[in-house]
Amino acid sequence: METPSRFQPQERTLLRSLLHSGLPFYLWVAGLGGLFLWGIRAYTVQLQEGLAATGMRDYVSWGLYITNFVFFIGISHVGALMSAILRISGAAWRRPVTRMAEAITFSSLFFGALMPIVDLGRPDRILHLLFFPRIQSPIVWDFVCIFTYLIGSTIFLYLPMIPDLALLRDERSQVRGWRHKLYSILALGWRGTPDQRGSLERAMSLMAVLIIPIAVSVHTVVSWIFGMTLRPGWNSTIFGPYFVMGALVSGAASVVVAMAAFRRFYHLEEYITLKHFRNMALLVLALDLIYIYFNIAEYLTVGYKMEEAERGLLYTLVGGEYALAFWLVQIGGLLLPALLFILPEVGAVERIRRVPLLRPRPLAAAASISLAAMVLLVTQGPTQTGVDFGSLGSSVSWAVALLLALLVISTLPALRAHRILAYVLGAGLIVIQAWLKRYLIIVPTLLNPYLPIQDPRIEWTTYIPTWVEWSITLGAMAGFALLYTLFSKLFPIVSIWETREEEPVPAIAHQARQREVEA
Amino acid sequence: MRRLTILFLMIGLTATGALPWTPSGHAQPNFQEPPPDPASLYAENCASCHGERGEGRVGPAFVHLDDHSDDEIYHTIAEGRPERGMPSWEARLTSEEISALVGYLRTLAAQAQPPAEEEPAPAHAAGADLRLVLTLQEDQVVAHASLRDEQGQLMAGEKVAFALRTTLGGQLSLGTFATDEEGVATLRYPAGEVPSLTLEASYPPQADDPVRAVASIDLPAGQQLPAVPTGLFSPNPPPIAILLLGLVVGGVWITYVWVAFQLLRILRVR
Numbered sequence: 001m002e003t004p005s006r007f008q009p010q011e012r013t014l015l016r017s018l019l020h021s022g023l024p025f026y027l028w029v030a031g032l033g034g035l036f037l038w039g040i041r042a043y044t045v046q047l048q049e050g051l052a053a054t055g056m057r058d059y060v061s062w063g064l065y066i067t068n069f070v071f072f073i074g075i076s077h078v079g080a081l082m083s084a085i086l087r088i089s090g091a092a093w094r095r096p097v098t099r100m101a102e103a104i105t106f107s108s109l110f111f112g113a114l115m116p117i118v119d120l121g122r123p124d125r126i127l128h129l130l131f132f133p134r135i136q137s138p139i140v141w142d143f144v145c146i147f148t149y150l151i152g153s154t155i156f157l158y159l160p161m162i163p164d165l166a167l168l169r170d171e172r173s174q175v176r177g178w179r180h181k182l183y184s185i186l187a188l189g190w191r192g193t194p195d196q197r198g199s200l201e202r203a204m205s206l207m208a209v210l211i212i213p214i215a216v217s218v219h220t221v222v223s224w225i226f227g228m229t230l231r232p233g234w235n236s237t238i239f240g241p242y243f244v245m246g247a248l249v250s251g252a253a254s255v256v257v258a259m260a261a262f263r264r265f266y267h268l269e270e271y272i273t274l275k276h277f278r279n280m281a282l283l284v285l286a287l288d289l290i291y292i293y294f295n296i297a298e299y300l301t302v303g304y305k306m307e308e309a310e311r312g313l314l315y316t317l318v319g320g321e322y323a324l325a326f327w328l329v330q331i332g333g334l335l336l337p338a339l340l341f342i343l344p345e346v347g348a349v350e351r352i353r354r355v356p357l358l359r360p361r362p363l364a365a366a367a368s369i370s371l372a373a374m375v376l377l378v379t380q381g382p383t384q385t386g387v388d389f390g391s392l393g394s395s396v397s398w399a400v401a402l403l404l405a406l407l408v409i410s411t412l413p414a415l416r417a418h419r420i421l422a423y424v425l426g427a428g429l430i431v432i433q434a435w436l437k438r439y440l441i442i443v444p445t446l447l448n449p450y451l452p453i454q455d456p457r458i459e460w461t462t463y464i465p466t467w468v469e470w471s472i473t474l475g476a477m478a479g480f481a482l483l484y485t486l487f488s489k490l491f492p493i494v495s496i497w498e499t500r501e502e503e504p505v506p507a508i509a510h511q512a513r514q515r516e517v518e519a
Numbered sequence: 520m521r522r523l524t525i526l527f528l529m530i531g532l533t534a535t536g537a538l539p540w541t542p543s544g545h546a547q548p549n550f551q552e553p554p555p556d557p558a559s560l561y562a563e564n565c566a567s568c569h570g571e572r573g574e575g576r577v578g579p580a581f582v583h584l585d586d587h588s589d590d591e592i593y594h595t596i597a598e599g600r601p602e603r604g605m606p607s608w609e610a611r612l613t614s615e616e617i618s619a620l621v622g623y624l625r626t627l628a629a630q631a632q633p634p635a636e637e638e639p640a641p642a643h644a645a646g647a648d649l650r651l652v653l654t655l656q657e658d659q660v661v662a663h664a665s666l667r668d669e670q671g672q673l674m675a676g677e678k679v680a681f682a683l684r685t686t687l688g689g690q691l692s693l694g695t696f697a698t699d700e701e702g703v704a705t706l707r708y709p710a711g712e713v714p715s716l717t718l719e720a721s722y723p724p725q726a727d728d729p730v731r732a733v734a735s736i737d738l739p740a741g742q743q744l745p746a747v748p749t750g751l752f753s754p755n756p757p758p759i760a761i762l763l764l765g766l767v768v769g770g771v772w773i774t775y776v777w778v779a780f781q782l783l784r785i786l787r788v789r
Binding site: 189 | 691756768771774775777781782784785786
């Protein structure tokens with residue numbers, strides 16, 4: 001393939017998003033930067049006061065930080081999934097979205113690897129892992145795996161970027177100054193000669209094969225940090241594959257969210273079409289269903305035996321202190337997204353429009369009136385209104401529930417019309433679920449040890465994260481988004497040369513977009 | 520309109536998940552019933568842990584009730600003290616019932632006070648003679664605590680409390696054991712991996728100022744570990760395992776170097 005000096009129309013849109021930024025972009029970066037700096041500020045407080053500045057005490061020694069760690073490492077798996085697995089299996093539709101996925105891997109792995117260091121009271125002692133490693137310790141395995149994966153995924157992000165960097169380097173009319181220098185250095189003098197192409201192909205295909213076992217090993221070892229500790233809830237053989245699957249589903253969902261954001265703000269409608277969203281949604285759906293199955297396998301086998309120590313933990317999760325979060329994860333974060341991915345495919349949903357009762361507007365009005373009546377009853381209470389609270393209250397609440405259920409059903413045809421919205425909503429729920437789920441794996445287990453401390457102080461046996469922990473968490477999330485945003489401004493977020501190889505004749509992309517607009 | 524429907528959809532999902540009323544209605548206060556009888560409430564809900572007359576069983580006796588206000592007692596019952604095993608009663612008792620219970624506990628405490636004074640430290644405890652001897656049998660430390668009264672007579676059927684003194688001045692209770700007909704209470708404790716153990720025996724258990732006996736034992740190096748079955752974990756991993764791990768990780772890194780070499784070749788073509 002020759003490298004043409006002129007860009008195609010859709011590529012010019014991409015180039016514009018790379019080189020020109022408006023006010024909203026600067027506001028976004030400033031906001032993220034501010035949050036990130038606030039996180040740094042909170043960390044300096046933690047360094048001065050020690051871990052006493054956090055809510056972590058004797059029982060809960062891994063709180064938000066390790067939750068973030070597992071979450072970020074989980075998200076990072078998408079690079080291996082999208083680029084390696086889909087590349088090897090030759091799925092052509094992957095091309096416009098692979099780099100988004102690989103960049104997520106890089107950014108999240110960077111912040112994920114920082115989190116255990118933040119969790120240390122004496123961060124300088126992280127070097128002891130290097131100088132005095134004990135090969136028996138899962139922490140050492142973790143260190144080795146994550147460092148290897150960080151380097152491997154950086155290489156894997158860089159390799160397919162070389163031809164694109166050369167394209168940008170050669171676009172002298174628009175790319176000048178430091179950008180030209182940067183691209184020239186990083187392009188390694190790429191001219192697209194057969195020799196160069198041979199070297200690149202060899203390197204890329206080997207890395208694609210290699211990165212898959214490395215990625216699987218990373219999250220398996222992360223799970224072993226839990227699984228090889230004798231604790232209720234972690235004492236499980238399924239933890240390795242359970243974590244890998246949880247990582248894949250959260251990572252793939254985060255790509256759907258990123259795709260929607262870039263499509264909207266960088267105007268990449270011609271690159272990322274409904275087809276890409278649909279394929280990604282199917283992928284996320286499949287992973288989501290497998291993950292639901294793993295969840296059932298995990299909790300059902302524990303609940304059936306109901307060992308003494310596991311009982312307390314399971315009760316806390318299913319009906320106790322963490323029940324709301326637990327069911328939010330299982331129903332709101334896993335089942336509901338599955339429905340959001342499936343329902344737009346079901347043609348029968350269209351028939352709902354023809355049922356006279358199921359009109360969204362009147363239903364919304366009726367539901368809000370009865371909701372208001374319910375709120376009035378609750379706030380006024382039985383003493384003020386003097387009515388029999390019980391029977392009236394329960395009939396009103398049933399009416400509200402019925403109306404809301406009908407309202408939800410009446411909006412289903414709208415899901416079909418706005419598929420991308422449904423997909424992004426589902427994917428967003430999965431990403432939130434992923435964080436909450438990590439919290440539920442870590443904190444309730446630490447609160448239910450096999451051997452409780454006798455007569456401890458209350459704060460030793462409870463966990464309430466402090467502002468320092470929330471600030472650092474927020475700062476890390478903002479830092480991740482900032483790194484990702486800056487990456488997309490420095491390097492093309494869609495692989496130009498790989499998309500060209502796919503031969504997306506602009507007319508075809510245009511037709512696809514037309515279809516979408518009509519839908 | 521589209522945003523509105525989404526909004527309602529979300530409100531609907533949260534509302535259906537968190538409806539404030541239950542259809543059966545049994546948790547709602549009923550204002551027609553007469554005020555609750557605290558004595559029967561106590562017998563039904565509290566006596567199993569705190570004893571029929573508040574003398575304490577699993578839960579504590581009501582001896583320090585005077586130190587707390589009615590409000591504090593009310594909140595303790597309503598919210599419970601989960602860290603000590605006391606459940607919350609908010610969901611099961613109405614506020615009237617809890618208030619009635621607070622008053623009833625005060626009367627119980629007033630009645631329970633005099634016998635509570637008598638109970639700890641029986642008269643003969645002061646002059647009792649407690650000796651503790653530790654011996655090592657295989658991988659277990661056996662503690663013999665022998666108990667005699669002030670006349671030097673063996674005391675059989677008495678309870679002696681054992682505790683492990685921990686490194687930083689703490690104590691881990693190991694439970695109470697009754698003396699046999701020779702006046703000796705026996706505890707077996709796994710030796711574990713520590714170089715020495717310090718145990719403490721005290722009589723009578725839970726007294727404010729019991730008679731104590733302390734003894735230490737040094738554990739010989741040869742006796743240290745086999746208490747724990749090692750599984751795949753081992754303090755000295757076999758060299759073959761390290762070699763295998765090194766080969767795998769090393770292989771990955773060699774591949775990285777090879778990739779870097781390919782990049783050098785791209786650079787050299789120029």
